Amino acid sequence: MKAVYFEQHGGTDVLKYGERPVPEISENEVMVRLKAASVNHLDIWVRQGMPAIPIALPHISGCEGSGIVESVGSSVHNVHPGDCVIVAPGIPCGRCRFCASGWDSACPEYRMVGFQADGCFAEFVKAPVTNIIPISKKFSFEEWASVPLVFLTAWHMLITRAELKPGETVLVQAAGSGIGIAAIQVARTAGARVVATAGTDEKLKKARALGAHEGINYKREDVAKRVLEITEGRGADIVFEHVGPETWESSMKSLSKLGRVVTCGATSGPKIEIDLRFLFMRQTSILGSYMGGRAELDRVLELFRLGELKPVVDKTFPLKETREAQEYMLERKNFGKIVVRI
Numbered sequence: 001m002k003a004v005y006f007e008q009h010g011g012t013d014v015l016k017y018g019e020r021p022v023p024e025i026s027e028n029e030v031m032v033r034l035k036a037a038s039v040n041h042l043d044i045w046v047r048q049g050m051p052a053i054p055i056a057l058p059h060i061s062g063c064e065g066s067g068i069v070e071s072v073g074s075s076v077h078n079v080h081p082g083d084c085v086i087v088a089p090g091i092p093c094g095r096c097r098f099c100a101s102g103w104d105s106a107c108p109e110y111r112m113v114g115f116q117a118d119g120c121f122a123e124f125v126k127a128p129v130t131n132i133i134p135i136s137k138k139f140s141f142e143e144w145a146s147v148p149l150v151f152l153t154a155w156h157m158l159i160t161r162a163e164l165k166p167g168e169t170v171l172v173q174a175a176g177s178g179i180g181i182a183a184i185q186v187a188r189t190a191g192a193r194v195v196a197t198a199g200t201d202e203k204l205k206k207a208r209a210l211g212a213h214e215g216i217n218y219k220r221e222d223v224a225k226r227v228l229e230i231t232e233g234r235g236a237d238i239v240f241e242h243v244g245p246e247t248w249e250s251s252m253k254s255l256s257k258l259g260r261v262v263t264c265g266a267t268s269g270p271k272i273e274i275d276l277r278f279l280f281m282r283q284t285s286i287l288g289s290y291m292g293g294r295a296e297l298d299r300v301l302e303l304f305r306l307g308e309l310k311p312v313v314d315k316t317f318p319l320k321e322t323r324e325a326q327e328y329m330l331e332r333k334n335f336g337k338i339v340v341r342i
């Protein structure tokens, strides 16, 4: 099958487009003929290599995709060849105490499609049957492929970890990113006042059209000062972080007393500085968040069926241009998700 893969870690130049063997499924697995796969920052971390988490090489990235079921294992009876489906990214063990309580991504054996297993930048992918979710014709394959990872992550961050309440103010940093467009919509749907930051007025216009109440151009304006003005001096109840050192200071300064900053990423680097005096005196909570549980994903997908949430695809690339798709994301040109067509 055609696939985009790498045989060694490195920059985008290690990505190769060529032939890889079609995966073989076991009795509880499903093989999907992919139509689309979505690009995520995790693809870049995996490609660059993480010393603590070695992966088998050659490797095919791509944490999520959509397509048509090609074949099913002998124990699979509720999914059939020809079904239109998405491939959800998280693979928990399903047996441990975390899995039993819905905290799939805390599972010690938690793996991800495209990370610890071969992923969706290919003509075929295999996944456990529990990762295969039927989709309607309401959205295109490209749109469906863009949904699971960022919307699940944003939901887990805002609803599960930060326990967002209606009427609270949420500051969404870098709102034009794939995760940003999910955060705006999840926060808005949950009844929050949404303040979005972005580096261009064009992106802020789009963020407002998507549900943000206020927009701050971080290149031109002092983010924390503007948040205090918007909230009449109180600050944001929740700051949605995924950038790291570039935004951390403005995130902390934008928080209200008893505020929560919730983070799922470090696209500008892994280390930040914290002034403990402000942390304890302002009674700030810093919450880490990673992916989410299958039950949360089902809730998110229900909101897509109801029309409360919608996919935002900025641009699509053909499979063989996955390298260009990753470079486009690194240049931060996008508003919304970047998708590869297969």
Ligand SMILES: [Zn+2]
Pocket: 092, 093, 094, 095, 096, 097, 098, 099, 107, 108, 109, 110
């Ligand atoms: Zn588990």
